[in-house]
């Protein structure tokens with residue numbers, strides 16, 4: 001069973017009005033269980049829209065989205081996925097531990113079970129002694145790790161992430177990438193990951209989905225063959241650079257074909 | 271700063287402010303015109319003589335003397351019990367106002383249409399002069415009979431306190447409930463949280479910084495409402511009634527009315543003090559940008 005299946009899906013905002021935006025058009029994408037798939041493309045090409053459709057935070061104008069073999073709506077009700085955004089989005093008034101417990105609380109878990117799981121999650125993200133702290137007492141990278149812990153607290157099979165490391169410095173970012181891979185391997189979580197960084201997409205992913213704007217669509221899906229276990233050495237491997245070049249070429253395509261020269265600036269080359 | 275530190279800081283600022291006011295009062299008595307200042311026949315400066323502006327020490331020493339000559343009831347006892355009476359009424363008004371205000375805010379958040387229909391009327395309600403409303407509420411209350419429930423006269427005063435208290439709470443809470451960031455709302459949606467769960471786990475906590483100042487306004491509003499109601503309906507037992515009674519004796523005993531005024535001020539301060547303490551408790555774990 002596929003973790004995510006997007007079939008012939010379009011999302012048109014403000015249909016029929018002067019402000020109509022064809023955010024994504026006729027997109028087909030299948031993500032298998034255990035896969036790590038990145039979405040990359042210039043700003044405005046519909047990456048966040050596609051992720052929100054999978055999360056059932058948006059209804060498709062056309063087409064079908066299914067998650068874990070269910071409709072996206074049912075999957076949301078069953079909390080089959082966790083989500084993390086660029087801003088950690090932790091609640092200031094809750095301790096770190098209580099933030100992680102939030103999705104469990106909403107599911108009606110009892111107190112001791114919640115606390116136990118929160119502690120496990122804190123160990124998973126290597127911040128075990130921070131349960132009683134408040135989010136605003138933590139660094140940006142720590143907050144993002146807590147947000148990941150929160151997203152995974154209910155052990156969802158699928159993790160949806162929208163530029164989660166976009167606000168972090170380069171060092172922290174690379175560390176977080178390693179951590180994310182370790183966490184997902186330990187919990188065998190499927191990930192759909194939106195990013196602007198080509199090396200980040202390549203380092204993390206089994207497949208990189210390259211998208212182009214106006215209208216938003218998938219131009220190419222690039223397989224990354226770097227093996228299952230990725231280390232810091234991977235970043236120096238020849239295959240790593242080959243894949244980076246392949247993704248960059250595909251992104252040039254989005255540039256040359258349809259896109260105004262300004263649109264490509266949304267993708268970073270680092 | 272620690273909680274204790276902040277309380278100490280606020281208290282010392284308060285004492286300083288009081289000292290400044292006393293200083294200004296006595297300074298004006300020294301340099302101000304004894305017969306008041308007139309400008310083209312309109313008096314704009316208050317008279318600085320001892321009848322209009324008694325010395326601060328005269329006012330304070332008045333507290334220690336009996337209410338009326340020959341009585342053994344000291345005036346501070348009378349003022350204190352009057353303030354206590356009005357405090358209880360204000361508190362009832364404040365609680366009623368909080369319930370109504372928060373309830374309306376939740377209703378307006380839940381149903382856009384209620385907000386559009388109701389909000390203009392809420393704003394308009396605050397333009398009705400309290401003095402005009404007071405006798406009406408008393409007479410309506412008198413006619414009200416629900417089973418064996420008899421409308422006590424003091425409840426009318428509390429209702430007027432509520433009338434001034436509910437508005438800032440409704441408006442502040444409404445803004446606060448709407449202040450939850452859209453990313454957080456989206457997060458709750460991704461958890462398939464119900465409206466009620468989102469209300470209690472996200473919207474209300476996010477509203478606290480907006481609600482605290484609203485409750486402070488409401489606390490003083492409740493006191494004003496109750497005191498004005500006591501004055502305009504002549505309700506016995508409270509500080510409002512003492513103010514009008516003592517004001518009549520102002521020529522013979524000018525310091526007397528000030529004891530009641532101080533009682534009213536103490537009443538207002540007690541009410542806002544209660545809210546201020548709950549503010550410190552509610553906000554103690556929030557991020558602190560300022561260190562006051």
Ligand SMILES: Nc1ncnc2c1ncn2[C@@H]1O[C@H](COP(=O)(O)OP(=O)(O)OP(=O)(O)O)[C@@H](O)[C@H]1O
Nearest residue numbers: 013014021023042043044045046047048049050266
């Ligand atoms: N709620 C909305 N209403 C109208 N238009 C929208 C809405 N959300 C997104 N769009 C439009 O859809 C298009 C795709 O937006 P989307 O946010 O998916 O892009 P993106 O690829 O995530 O961009 P970025 O890299 O800048 O985050 C954009 O043109 C955007 O203006």
Ligand SMILES: [Mg+2]
Nearest residue numbers: 047048049162
């Ligand atoms: Mg986006």
